[in-house]
Amino acid sequence: MRTPPTTRPPLPGSPARPAAGGLTLLGVVLLALNLRAAIAGLAPLLPDVRGDLGLTGGAAGLLTTLPVLCFGLLSPFAALLGRRVGIEAALLLAMLGIIAGSLVRTGPGFWWLVAGTVVVGAGITVGNVLVPSIVKQDFRERQGRVTALTTAALTGGAALAAAVAAPLAHAGLGWRGTLLLVGGLAAVAAIVWLPQLRRRHPAPAARLGGTDVLRSPVTWQLAGFMGMQSLTYYALLAWLPTLLRDAGVPATGAGWALALFNLLGIVTAVAAPALAARRRDQRGLALLVCGAWGVGLLGLLAAPALYLLWATVTGLAQGAGIGLALALLVIRAGTPESARDLSGTVQSVGYLLGSTGPVLLGVLRDGSGGWTLPLGALCAAVALMAAASLGAGRDRQV
Structure with missing residues (x-):
């Protein structure tokens, strides 16, 4: 037949x-x-x-x-x-x-x-x-x-x-x-x-990853960058409305802030890979993303009344962060095979690290009774992201 x-x-x-x-x-x-x-x-x-x-x-x-x-x-x-x-x-x-x-x-x-x-x-x-x-x-x-x-x-x-x-x-x-x-x-x-x-x-x-990919420090630097980006994003995705409602923002306003946080990421998620592809070294771009994350998180801590501004800043940062992370998987790979293996390894590790973010923030919020410690923990994650970017953004290939 x-x-x-x-x-x-x-x-x-x-x-x-x-x-x-x-x-x-x-x-x-x-x-x-x-x-x-x-x-x-x-x-x-x-x-x-x-x-x-x-x-x-x-x-x-x-x-x-x-x-x-x-x-x-x-x-x-x-x-x-x-x-x-x-x-x-x-x-x-x-x-x-x-x-x-x-x-x-x-x-x-x-x-x-x-x-x-x-x-x-x-x-x-x-x-x-x-x-x-x-x-x-x-x-x-x-x-x-x-x-x-x-x-x-x-x-x-x-x-x-x-x-x-x-x-x-x-x-x-x-x-x-x-x-x-x-x-x-x-x-x-x-x-x-x-x-x-x-x-x-x-x-x-x-494939999760070949031997060469697993042995390369670039792989783990990329995993660290993507993992801390994912941890920060999913933690804020989960808890931003609760944080704002604790600060006196109405439920509808908190929901709109989360919508803004997600919506603005569209622009930078598309723009970041294009900017990264034009450069041999992406460290400056990565540090700019980390800086925007830091400003937004510190703003939420110091002046939550300006929550729409901080939702805008963190929204632009999260879109650029994930767009840059995915672009680096291609840029840092020397062959199509290494791109496949690198992507499988980095995304698996990155999402596993990212999955800890919402639980970590919830536990810290319950333990401290406020949002200073949880947001401080996210700032520490951003600092680790910046440190990882110094290797992940350097002009080298796996």
Whole structure:
């Protein structure tokens, strides 16, 4: 029996596949839109969740750190799923996982919330790993523009969820209904993505790292830079609304500050890689990012009434930080193979370090009774990021 044409990879020089046109692009953008929303939507609701379930700061931080922990631990398994069932089917399963996890999160009690958050995190991990693969596969001639578009969608989804979560919850939906609604948006992406199941392409093999990569100091300097960037970002993503509400900012205002924090990152996440690619040495750019982080964190500590200004500064810093970290994975790699190995190692270590941020801040907040010690800890993380950048940004290759 002949293999249907839609299952064959295109021949070199053949015309673009119809499936890689507008509908595929819309599907990819909608997939990306859901890859942070379910995490960002929880942050403005943490005070309500804590009050309802009687959670400590560490337990509340665990809820926002679990998805990031999934990023670090489950990425190789996400790639394996893509190889077994195909990228297209795996991405549909990712959206279904976000929907199912959001439904489980509405169950009674803390452990239902934990279980649902793990399922959501697993779904997002599959999307994190395989959306770049689908972009490279289907948009080879314009992958730069489509990558910028998916980055904007990812950050925009987080900003939208952060902005609407508190108003929806306080308008009568409650925190459970709001989490279900935000996660349920993945159903739209799943429906639009369904036609792609007519094709099946296996994901490329994933590797954590070769011997040369693991022995190189550049690898660990990059991991330190990305890890401290991720720790600071996810800690602030989780706790910024609570910090502001403790300072007397209304819930809606705190949610809008978190939305601004995420939204402004779109601009610098796209701009930072372009600036980095024009330089042989990126240390100055990296130190500028760290400086912006430091100014924003110290501003939140010293003058929380100017929270919109500090949300702007930290938002620009976080977008530039992740954009620069991802760009350095390519710039510091000497070959395509080392780029693959370097990316796998650095992102796994970076996300594992990043996952400690929300829990660390929650524990420090409970232990000290205020935000001076937690924000001081984040400033220390930024200092470590700056130290790592002196090696990661130097003109060397793995």
